[in-house]
Amino acid sequence: MPVNSCFQHIAYFAVSTNLVNFLRDRLHQDSKAAANSVTNWRGTSYVMSLVAAFLADAFLGRYWTIALFMLVSVVAYVALTVCAAAAAPSAAMFYVGLYLQGLGCAMQPVVTSFGGDQFDDSDEEGRRRQSSFFNWFYQSLNVGSLIGGTVLVWVQSNISWGLGYGIPALCSVLAVAVFLAGTGAYRRHQPPAGSPITRVAQVVVAAARKWRVEAPAHASELHECEGDDGMSATIQGSRRLAHTDQFRFLDKAAVETAGDKARPSPWRLCTVTQVEELKCVLRLLPVLASGILFSAAYVQMSSTFILQGDTLDPYVGSFRVPAAVISIFETISVMLWVPLYDRVVVPLARRVTGHERGFTQLARMGVGLAVLAVAMVAAGTLEVERRCVIARHGMFDTNDGMDGMYLPLSVFWQVPQYVVVGAAEVFTFIGQLEFFYDQAPDAMRSLCSGLSTVSFALGNYLSSALVTVVARATARGGRDGWIPDEINRGRLDDFFWLLAVLCVGNVGVYLLIARWYTYKKTVD
Template sequence: MDMEMWTKDGSVDRFGKPARRDISGGWRSGLLLLANQGLSTLAFVGVEVNLVLFSTRVLKQANAEASNTFSRWMGTVNLFSLVGAFLSDAYLGRYRSCAIFQSILTLGLVMLSLTTSYLLLKPSGCGKEELQCDPHSEFELAMFYLSIYLVAFGNGAGEPSIATFGTDQFDEEHEHEKASKNFFYSYFYVATNIGSLFSETILAYLQNLGHWALGFWVSAGSALFALVVFLGGSFRYRHFRRCGNPVARFFQVIFAAWKKLSVEIPAEDGLYEIQGADGANNGGRRIHHTSDFKFLDHAAIITSKDKINPTNQNNQHPRQHNPWQLCTVTQVEEVKCVFRLLPIWICTITFSGTFVQMVSLFIEQGASMKTTIYKFHIPPASMTVFDILISSTFIIFYKKLIAPFYTKLTKTIPKGPSDLRKMGYGLIFAMAGMLTAGFVEIHRKKYALEESEELSSLFILWQIPQYVLLGIGEAFVYVSQLDFFGSQVPDVMRSLGIGLSLSSISLGSYFCSLVLTVAMKITTKEGDLGWIPANLNDGFMERYFFLMTVLTGMELVLYIWFARRYKSISLERREDVGMENEMS
């Protein structure tokens, strides 16, 4: 039998049989999933890109209130990524998760389109700058919020699964497929940007002209097409069997370690681990023991109550034990991996907050600038196209041009900067982007038009540098973050690792909302208009941008401290697992 015909990473086909390399997975499946991601992103961003303007023009919210509405919604989108990742790893599996959550996304977009068409746009044609909409009833607003939060749940919960499912299509034990797997997250982000590009140009332009319902219906159609594309590859996809509830495994370690805190930790070979075929199931691998977070090692201490013979703990078929009293070294190391990742995760929250500004306050800033060139009107939301183009270009040419230049410049090993180092560079570019936005705002107010209450004669293209700088930072941080979090968690928690990465955007959004709320409360105490009033010419939005610059700088200092002390996960080789399985 030709062993090259079968995958070596434990993946199976849709019938649960070992996956054949020639008829499953690879780039045929990967390209379907990239197309699906592009179409799903087009659908989602069609709502995201102009939600702030929709809130001000259709729902008649003030600037700060609209920005907070968006930040809370965007935060919820990415918070749902943790929920979806947990359900995927523990119960549903990645394929079912993708199908279910994308169906919910489509349902939410159809509801939003119907709600906008028949409930919110009254009188007909309202939602433009010159025609305000009538006040809305509680029922109409409830239907609107239900719709956008269904969209949030469908998109947020499904994204970790689709990203991880894409990498599942490549066998990391095969040299050619392993190289493709390493590139997948980069192409995944490019596909995301391509989908965003259409929404942030064509759809943003239509919605800025007041064609809100049309824009939402296009998004709904794109989501439906994305679902059809995904289901079309059902017979080709590779799958991994579920490995149980990762959250339960996490708390089993905490509980078992707490119960045995008074027991002395033996030598490393005295801790409990299962060897042989029972030790690594469903494509999962054991993790080598590490010396940090030693209090967790208590969970792997064998006592007389555990009914395990210490001299026979490594046999092929160990007796069943209570997992809330005794855990394997691998299970303990899974928890250690999460603890090591948490400081890195926390230190990307403020960056995520700066990223959220591109689709909230940057748009409000652009709407208060000169947006016409000859007779063509540039939608403020379309300025994010510069972020998309620069980040996509940066990702595409990174391996061929940027990494080799970095290696030559720094005289380091050919691999270029590590994921941790790239995330640090991204924080620096984020600081530069927010600082630039602050100076642009000062410059914009200098050119405020006396005959207009809200506009400035400064041309909107002055915003390009801040979008470019944040785009480079985005390329550094988010691709590296996906790769890093996907590789630094155990096999049984890969979707949860990606979900943790994406959820930093959630906390960043909530953090921005909190900072903005506190800033507005403090600056409006004595009857002042505050930093971000309805008329930006009367406010000090640049101070908010400078505050975010300082906070990102503080986060960078903390990040460097934790990154230098980070210890990478140490997994056993799959070929070692295979040899043990053969021996068993």
């Protein structure tokens, strides 16, 4: 699975990283239209990931969903390559290929879940190997993004768009070949269990109908069907879930009354496992919410970090290093932190905590939330020094990074903040992959894994809203504000301090969520 995902992400980042330039150079869109096109495409891709996850859990199963969506990706990349190689590319054909590619890449939560399915989480060794899988799986994504976002972008910019898109098309074919070649080795296939949305709706309706019924004090008095194999008869392939005391009002859906015996219906009487499915999802939502602010701060790498770096000296001798390229140090940081975490940090933590994974999943994510606050402090500290350099040299209006005039301060001073962001990513984003998979009901793992994607998407929207609000609120009364067009007259340091404070506050709220959270338990 990691090799398959690496090929997929080489192809994806080769297209997405330089997409705005293709739209401007080959389809002749202006900068604003091109930027909006990229944003709309990415947003649609995030939404489609939930569609793919729903199809996998409800109807197709994870294996066949991956196979189908990967074939869609191949068709998409071929269409994009044909357009890129044409002397006068068709905008309509390009957008059809682009959105098909977004649809094909929407299977990512399903791939994550299918990979996790290959490990037996009923024993300690299986859980250790599963946890290690998520680390190395994420590593493969970063290798893919590094190659696609650098080597292939260089090919597009310096050789030809046709070759720069043809290589991703070849990678998509190789991804399909690698996935299908492993068919005989895949050990577990979670069968589709019907619509999870329907099951959730049945619990809500049944509980609402019985709002006057008192839930019993003992869980043994609640309704639970069992098949001959000890599995829940109402959810195919799903292990039974143990009753939990949170959200007790939902237990009413599993209270059997005289009317239920006379008129049996899943919209009137649900099993304990079905009720606990909904409880699992509800417990995940506050954790998801904490990831939104994390993502909003994380994506500053592609916005305010770039604005800051554009004014700094990009030269090493006669060689120019654009500010956007410095983000490669974040990718390198992740690639170094993954083996360090898996081979050093986890064994050491295991000795101290006695936990099989070194840290609990919630603890791991919490560490990342705190580390990101340090990255914002590092960015703010550099901004204070940048403003001091501007003041010393009187470069408020003569240096904007656009006229070949740069501050006498190297862009490589940004490296520490990118490295710290990479460390935070390893703890939180990989922790999210593992957590949302592990804490989801068996029949909803793809859909719940998609929640981490939703969290990241909402974080992007929050970042845009935060920048807009801060820029307008601080520019009242004729002031330049924190984030003006002339960035040297702004106060990016204050914006970074604000993000650091928000990150710290997020950690505080997260600690309350982690203390409240109840881990899922299955009935053996």
